[in-house]
Amino acid sequence: MTMKQVTSGIxxxxxxxxxxxxxxxxxxxxxxxxxxxxxxxxRKKGNCLACHAIAGGSLPGNIxxxxxxxxxxxxxKAKLREQIWDSTAANPNTIMPPFGKxxxxxxxxxDLVTEFIYTL
Amino acid sequence: xxxxxxxxxxxxxxxxxxxGMASPQQDLSEFRDYYEKRFPxxxxxxxxxxxYSIDPVTREQWEEIEEFPPYELGLSKGEELFNKPxxxxxxxxxxxxxxxxxxxxxxxxxxxDRGEVITLELAINECREANxxxxxxxxxxxxxxxxxxxxxxxxxxxxxxxxxxxxRAVAAYERGKKHFYQKRGQxxxxxxxxxxxxxxSMVRADLLSPALGHLSHFPVYRSKWGGMGTTHRxxxxxxxxxxxKDYPAQSEEYRALEYFHTYMSNGLAVNGPxxxx
Numbered sequence: 001m002t003m004k005q006v007t008s009g010i011x012x013x014x015x016x017x018x019x020x021x022x023x024x025x026x027x028x029x030x031x032x033x034x035x036x037x038x039x040x041x042x043r044k045k046g047n048c049l050a051c052h053a054i055a056g057g058s059l060p061g062n063i064x065x066x067x068x069x070x071x072x073x074x075x076x077k078a079k080l081r082e083q084i085w086d087s088t089a090a091n092p093n094t095i096m097p098p099f100g101k102x103x104x105x106x107x108x109x110x111d112l113v114t115e116f117i118y119t120l
Numbered sequence: 121x122x123x124x125x126x127x128x129x130x131x132x133x134x135x136x137x138x139x140g141m142a143s144p145q146q147d148l149s150e151f152r153d154y155y156e157k158r159f160p161x162x163x164x165x166x167x168x169x170x171x172y173s174i175d176p177v178t179r180e181q182w183e184e185i186e187e188f189p190p191y192e193l194g195l196s197k198g199e200e201l202f203n204k205p206x207x208x209x210x211x212x213x214x215x216x217x218x219x220x221x222x223x224x225x226x227x228x229x230x231x232x233d234r235g236e237v238i239t240l241e242l243a244i245n246e247c248r249e250a251n252x253x254x255x256x257x258x259x260x261x262x263x264x265x266x267x268x269x270x271x272x273x274x275x276x277x278x279x280x281x282x283x284x285x286x287x288r289a290v291a292a293y294e295r296g297k298k299h300f301y302q303k304r305g306q307x308x309x310x311x312x313x314x315x316x317x318x319x320x321s322m323v324r325a326d327l328l329s330p331a332l333g334h335l336s337h338f339p340v341y342r343s344k345w346g347g348m349g350t351t352h353r354x355x356x357x358x359x360x361x362x363x364x365k366d367y368p369a370q371s372e373e374y375r376a377l378e379y380f381h382t383y384m385s386n387g388l389a390v391n392g393p394x395x396x397x
Contacts, residue, residue, distance in 0.1 A: 050324045061322040088308070095313040102306050 036116030271392030296380025305364025337394030
């Protein structure tokens, strides 16, 4: 490990702790959020940016609504997971793919994406 | 019991035209109205320009490209191939009405003798076989060049696809219509989702083109392909994109889709070949 890596490691750990304490997010959960973001942005996985504007993502499509204020839209996290797992339950004609039901994402990946989207 | 069945049968017959089975003419006017309402700034005749009919920004760049079109080379190869005699001395002209000039607007058509949809590419290859030549590959290369030349000689002619009064023709049309509207593939999307209901929206950085006018300008030169491709090449690409089954080029399924899809552009002018991203 170079000195630079060590320093940046320390810096990000420090930042991390502060965010964790402030936001009340556990370390494990912060990992899940970061992994969920990767899955959501990956063109071969969630590819959510094809249709939704999402903070932190560039060149989004506009087929679906921007994903913001998710906690207000989905007071229950389970309902958000349901929307991602099977979008056709809420709207049978939806263009949004049923990510869990059609095994585009694994159950674990749907969990991770839900964690990330819930922070928006 | 027999009477009940008869009564039910009559009831169904009476009900059918009103439920689901709209006539092709009704479908066509619904289809046009839909796009005219969705894109009030686009005159009907302009839908032949695909995505550029609804996007003034990229249209300018495209019009510049059209001044030295990337399909020109394919087009001149197509003309050469079209006029080059087969080993038996005959040419493509011998297989087509009006010697194959200015006829693109009538393809695909339903052949009531054979009971199937005949696309232009199918007719090109059948012409070759009838003259003792080998079939060309369906999706790109020479067949696309010849088809491009034939489209070029038809520029300005009005697309005029007919559904003859034959249940098999109507069945082919309905099959194509179903393909267009039915959700498919792992991603569960229909052609209509992207090219009708969300036409004009952005999927990531791509603007979705209206299906009205889609088939006026095929085959197309696509920069992504680095060459020309036929309609069925594009169908394959869009189906793979939603991780759906790709049917073989010139399969009954894609010919039926092309039949419906082209019928929906009746009344628009042929302007093929086109140039696209």
